[in-house]
Amino acid sequence: MPEKDDFDLQEFLPYLLNQAAEESSLAFQQVYKRRYGMLRTEWRVLFHLGIYGELTAGEIAARARIHKTKVSRAVARMEERRFLTRTRDTADRRREALRLTKQGEAAYRDLRAVAREYDAALLDGFSAQEAALLRQMLRRLARPLDGRGAA
Template sequence: MAKHEVIAFALADFFPYRLAVLAEHVSQAVAQLYGDRFQITRAEWRVLAALGANNGMAAKDIGAYSTLDKMQVSRAVARLEEAGLITRATDDADRRAKILTLTGSGRALFQKIVPLAQAREDYLLEDLDPKERAVLDKAMAKVLARAQGLIERG
């Protein structure tokens, strides 16, 4: 390749970029819901949802489950704890670890948000017929598996 040769590349057509744009817009569309109505951030919602779906988790496991980094989890946990929505207790199996669970208020908030979030999901997918939804699910699973394989290989 010549020193000044330009490689043709259209970011707007690059699959990882298009997927990131889609993910960000979908996430923002749902975040409007809990941000505007319930004054919680995307990270706080992900922690709340992880705990609600799993009936509690070790703090160290929330990051991988929710795709949040350690600092995002830490800030979200602190804010949710301060708001009385979660509690932490020492894990009997590992005394150094903390198990986070929803309080009654946290569970009530989770139960208010879930149907609203599911309604947003339904709206986003409304133009897809059942066959298209199945193809989308299958395609996403295949791409995820390939991405995980690349990550594992390095």
């Protein structure tokens, strides 16, 4: 007879965080998918360019913690659909600067407004203090594990 396993997956923090992330992003995902046909990586590229302006795919990958291959595929799809342009650096031919087009900027402004409303709705059941604490704790958990005692 197998030994009783007392590990509770439902209380395992990485599992809970993943469940919360998936559940909390579903409705917003439907908006960017329905309005613009975007996938998750594409809206993240859109928001990075909307917020920070001109960036390279590598810079977006590093900031968003997304594998560069996924960012490159998203960039190609977004360029095809005219949400962004790529400009090759004349000094370094390997470097391409990405910038939103007018269509991309309009999509960003639209989705930014939706994101603000959605964020407020997600936090509706929390006090301002609880919401601030939740954001603070999540930012702390999002830092690399270096020195946090992971096995």
